[in-house]
Amino acid sequence: MIHAQWGQSAILALPKKVPLVITHRGGDLEGIVDREGRITPQGRILRLLSQFVGLFADRVILVSESLSKYLWVKNYDILPVCLDAKLFIPMERNECRLKLGLELDKKYVLFPSDPERIEKRYELAKKACDLATDQPELIVLKNIPHDQMPIYMNAVDTLIITSKYEGSPTVVFEALACNLPIVSVDVGDVKFRIAGMEGCYLCEKDSPDDIAKGLDFVLKSNSRLSSSEKMQEFSSDKFAEKMIRVYQDVLGE
Numbered sequence: 001m002i003h004a005q006w007g008q009s010a011i012l013a014l015p016k017k018v019p020l021v022i023t024h025r026g027g028d029l030e031g032i033v034d035r036e037g038r039i040t041p042q043g044r045i046l047r048l049l050s051q052f053v054g055l056f057a058d059r060v061i062l063v064s065e066s067l068s069k070y071l072w073v074k075n076y077d078i079l080p081v082c083l084d085a086k087l088f089i090p091m092e093r094n095e096c097r098l099k100l101g102l103e104l105d106k107k108y109v110l111f112p113s114d115p116e117r118i119e120k121r122y123e124l125a126k127k128a129c130d131l132a133t134d135q136p137e138l139i140v141l142k143n144i145p146h147d148q149m150p151i152y153m154n155a156v157d158t159l160i161i162t163s164k165y166e167g168s169p170t171v172v173f174e175a176l177a178c179n180l181p182i183v184s185v186d187v188g189d190v191k192f193r194i195a196g197m198e199g200c201y202l203c204e205k206d207s208p209d210d211i212a213k214g215l216d217f218v219l220k221s222n223s224r225l226s227s228s229e230k231m232q233e234f235s236s237d238k239f240a241e242k243m244i245r246v247y248q249d250v251l252g253e
Contacts, residue, residue, distance in 0.1 A: 019250045022054060023061040023079070026167025026188065029070040033119050033164050058250045063168035064189035079242055080189070081170040085235035088150050088177035090228050096155035107136035107219050108156040110180075112171040113163075114142045124162040128211035134219050153178040158218045162211065163187050177231040179224040183214040199225050 028050045032043030039047075051072045054060050060076040062068060068076060094104055102108060109129055115122035122140070129138045139156060141149065153159070159175040159182045166188030173193070175182055181199040184190045185206045194200040199221055201214035232238075 019058040020056065021059045021061065021246065021250060022050075022057045023063070024050060024054075024067055024071075024167070025063050026067065026165060027119070029067050030165040030167075035118050059246060061246065065192075066188055067167055077246060079239070079246070080168045080234055081173055082236050082239035083170070083173045083177060083231060083234040085177060085232050087147060088153070088174045088231075090179045090224070091150065091154035093154060096151045099151055100155050102155055107134045109136045109138050109183075109215065110141060110152060110156040110159045110175075111138055112141045112159060112161075112169075112175075115140060119164045121162040121164055124206070124208060124211065125160050127208035128160070128162070128215060131208055131212035132215040132219065134216075136215065136219060149174065150178055153180045156180070157222070158183050158215065160211070160215070161185060161187065161190060162206070166190065168193075173231060173234055176225065176227040179226065179228050181218045181221075181223075181225055183211065183218055185211070197225055197227060199223055 027043075028046055031039035031047045034040050047070065051070065054071055054073050057073075060071065060073055061079045062071075062076050063078075063080055065078055097104055109125075111120075111122060111125050113120040113122075126138055129136055136157065138160075139152065141152060144152065153175055159171065159180050161169065161172065161182065161184035163169070163185070164187070168189045172182060172184075172190055176193065176197075181201075182190070182194055183201045183203070184194070185203045191202055194202060199218065201217050203210045203214050
């Protein structure tokens with residue numbers, strides 16, 4: 001059996017003699033964007049390749065329902081990301097701040113990506129923080145060891161998502177596992193993940209003003225979520241069980 005993550009990788013499996021399972025995570029179907037937010041020619045080609053290969057796959061897996069609109073097939077499985085539920089856990093905020101050398105009384109917002117990644121729109125997050133009432137400091141997660149990320153998530157006041165496109169961002173699951181409030185634009189499946197969670201904020205517009213409004217709302221409440229227990233259903237063990245069932249179904253067919 002071949003399990004391909006990207007459409008162009010799956011091309012190597014055609015014509016196929018073994019079952020082919022493809023997982024789409026976002027950029028392969030949504031396309032790669034330039035600094036103006038437009039899909040690049042390379043992004044359009046990648047999308048077409050991904051859509052084409054899906055016609056020959058024995059099973060297509062999506063990390064979120066939002067990606068289904070790009071598919072040429074109607075049958076697919078939704079299998080969100082895998083979470084290290086033992087690593088991402090709630091911790092005492094001040095202890096984490098002391099470990100990172102952060103001020104105890106200051107407001108901090110976490111930007112969970114490399115600012116050079118155009119689709120993450122760092123400048124949008126920065127402008128929103130500058131407009132927020134408390135003018136929180138924006139901390140960037142770049143080149144941070146994975147095992148240090150829970151410390152940052154427990155030390156800051158909120159996570160900010162300003163991406164142009166996403167599938168099902170792992171960082172959202174990790175933040176919720178740490179009870180960290182989230183301020184996000186309506187992208188990928190974030191709306192679904194934070195629905196009904198008091199303390200999170202989904203922005204109506206992709207504008208600095210509206211995102212700053214969300215930051216003001218979350219920072220003013222100055223509280224944590226109670227979402228960590230719910231995130232256990234996305235643990236690596238449960239993810240493996242679901243993936244094995246998909247393989248068994250495909251092989252059975």
